[in-house]
Amino acid sequence: MTAKTMDDLVSLCKRRGFIFQSGEIYGGLQGMYDYGPLGVELKNNLKSAWWSSMVYENDNIEGLDASILSNPTVLKYSGHEDTFSDPMVDCKSCNSRFRADQLDKNICPNCGSEDLTEPRPFNLMFKTNVGPISDGSSFAYLRPETAQQIFTNFKNVVDSSSKTLPFGIAQIGKAFRNEITPRNFIFRVREFEQMELEFFVRPGTDEDWHKEWVKKRLHWWEQQGVPKDNIELYDVPDDELAHYSKGTIDIMYKFPHGLEELEGIANRTDFDLGSHTKNQDELNISAKVMPNNNSNTRLAIQDIDSKKWVVPYVIEPSAGVDRGVLAIMNEAYNVEDLGEGKERIVLKLKPHLSPIKAAVIPLKKNNAELVNKASDLKKRLQSLNIGRVVLENTGNIGKGYRRHDEIGTPLCITIDFESLEDNTATVRDRDTMKQERVSIDALPDYLIKCINE
Ligand code: ATP
Numbered sequence: 001m002t003a004k005t006m007d008d009l010v011s012l013c014k015r016r017g018f019i020f021q022s023g024e025i026y027g028g029l030q031g032m033y034d035y036g037p038l039g040v041e042l043k044n045n046l047k048s049a050w051w052s053s054m055v056y057e058n059d060n061i062e063g064l065d066a067s068i069l070s071n072p073t074v075l076k077y078s079g080h081e082d083t084f085s086d087p088m089v090d091c092k093s094c095n096s097r098f099r100a101d102q103l104d105k106n107i108c109p110n111c112g113s114e115d116l117t118e119p120r121p122f123n124l125m126f127k128t129n130v131g132p133i134s135d136g137s138s139f140a141y142l143r144p145e146t147a148q149q150i151f152t153n154f155k156n157v158v159d160s161s162s163k164t165l166p167f168g169i170a171q172i173g174k175a176f177r178n179e180i181t182p183r184n185f186i187f188r189v190r191e192f193e194q195m196e197l198e199f200f201v202r203p204g205t206d207e208d209w210h211k212e213w214v215k216k217r218l219h220w221w222e223q224q225g226v227p228k229d230n231i232e233l234y235d236v237p238d239d240e241l242a243h244y245s246k247g248t249i250d251i252m253y254k255f256p257h258g259l260e261e262l263e264g265i266a267n268r269t270d271f272d273l274g275s276h277t278k279n280q281d282e283l284n285i286s287a288k289v290m291p292n293n294n295s296n297t298r299l300a301i302q303d304i305d306s307k308k309w310v311v312p313y314v315i316e317p318s319a320g321v322d323r324g325v326l327a328i329m330n331e332a333y334n335v336e337d338l339g340e341g342k343e344r345i346v347l348k349l350k351p352h353l354s355p356i357k358a359a360v361i362p363l364k365k366n367n368a369e370l371v372n373k374a375s376d377l378k379k380r381l382q383s384l385n386i387g388r389v390v391l392e393n394t395g396n397i398g399k400g401y402r403r404h405d406e407i408g409t410p411l412c413i414t415i416d417f418e419s420l421e422d423n424t425a426t427v428r429d430r431d432t433m434k435q436e437r438v439s440i441d442a443l444p445d446y447l448i449k450c451i452n453e
Pocket of ligand 1: 189
């Protein structure tokens with residue numbers, strides 16, 4: 001079962017400390033959210049699952065963590081200064097602003113007026129001043145995608161890691177877009193995180209690699225608990241393609257508010273490297289690139305067989321971390337009928353994503369022997385380095401179970417008086433609610449097995 005409504009998720013996120021409106025005490029800031037104690041764990045777990053699947057599992061993929069503030073020249077030659085815009089209309093009656101392509105009819109969704117301005121392009125990039133003088137001569141953009149710094153670092157990575165085609169560069173980090181109408185909780189925000197891979201391939205092999213990455217990414221989302229049943233692939237039509245793309249497949253997910261993009265997988269051709277490289281005329285570039293006289297670096301690679309310089313094509317799987325968190329929480333959210341008018345909310349997260357891996361609960365909060373034993377076990381499990389383990393010393397087992405069901409903790413481990421005698425504990429499974437007695441010495445392996453399943 002998926003969430004009933006977006007409100008169910010928003011309310012759980014706030015109540016249990018996953019996600020808060022940013023600057024809420026001063027009325028908030030539209031399109032910005034803060035991740036709380038549990039949200040930051042879930043988000044980090046998702047990012048590390050992506051990083052492992054890209055960088056650790058593939059010897060031909062390297063990682064990068066580049067700057068957010070971007071030299072405007074980079075975004076000039078990437079084409080973003082000219083084309084990274086959405087069509088905006090103003091309502092002349094109530095002064096609200098909207099994206100023209102998101103209006104059902106030519107009617108203001110706020111006041112119903114039909115008196116709207118003509119659509120005009122609105123560039124989504126945020127600008128900020130660099131250095132002490134703010135006269136507009138020295139500014140930087142906050143990057144609208146993480147990709148560009150991968151392209152500008154292409155030669156640095158190739159030279160320092162001796163890569164040959166095909167190979168990739170992966171990066172996770174913040175991106176900023178001054179969205180005209182941020183909405184639907186963390187789905188469309190102005191500050192968000194992306195997980196992007198630029199996978200460089202020989203021209204001519206790009207279409208096969210494109211298909212291959214679509215398959216790989218669907219499989220990965222399934223491993224995170226987002227099943228294929230709730231996904232549709234959208235082959236973006238030519239007139240909707242970004243300026244750099246020869247073909248894009250969007251992974252569309254059934255979010256609580258509708259079917260929308262979770263990840264885009266684009267064939268960016270040789271557009272970006274071709275636009276940023278020097279000696280454009282001497283390289284056999286097929287895309288209609290931005291003419292570039294300023295670059296001092298050749299962004300090409302020497303073919304091992306022909307020894308010719310090739311500007312690789314690039315396949316880009318680009319996923320949103322925040323949209324990933326929303327999809328995963330939506331899938332995991334379950335309300336179960338326990339009979340007699342009782343129900344429980346349980347977040348059936350894949351254990352590797354759970355913010356807390358196990359809660360150790362002493363039966364009585366004021367009993368030093370129980371609390372010490374529980375505390376020793378918490379330390380032992382924490383040292384496994386598999387994520388957060390907590391000591392839940394509230395003395396209320398039922399309340400502890402309810403809280404940990406709602407936040408998706410796979411195992412609750414209770415230390416009781418029997419534990420002091422025979423060194424066993426009661427382990428309760430989040431999904432089945434079944435309890436079993438397990439030797440405390442066996443618990444580290446038990447927990448590792450549960451998380452790796
Ligand atoms: P949309 O059409 O929904 O605006 P997009 O096609 O502009 O998305 P891309 O440029 O392909 O998005 O960005 C790659 C990924 O980054 C998206 O699939 C999405 O997961 C994430 N993303 C893009 N814009 C936002 C945003 N405003 N808020 C949250 N995530 C975003």
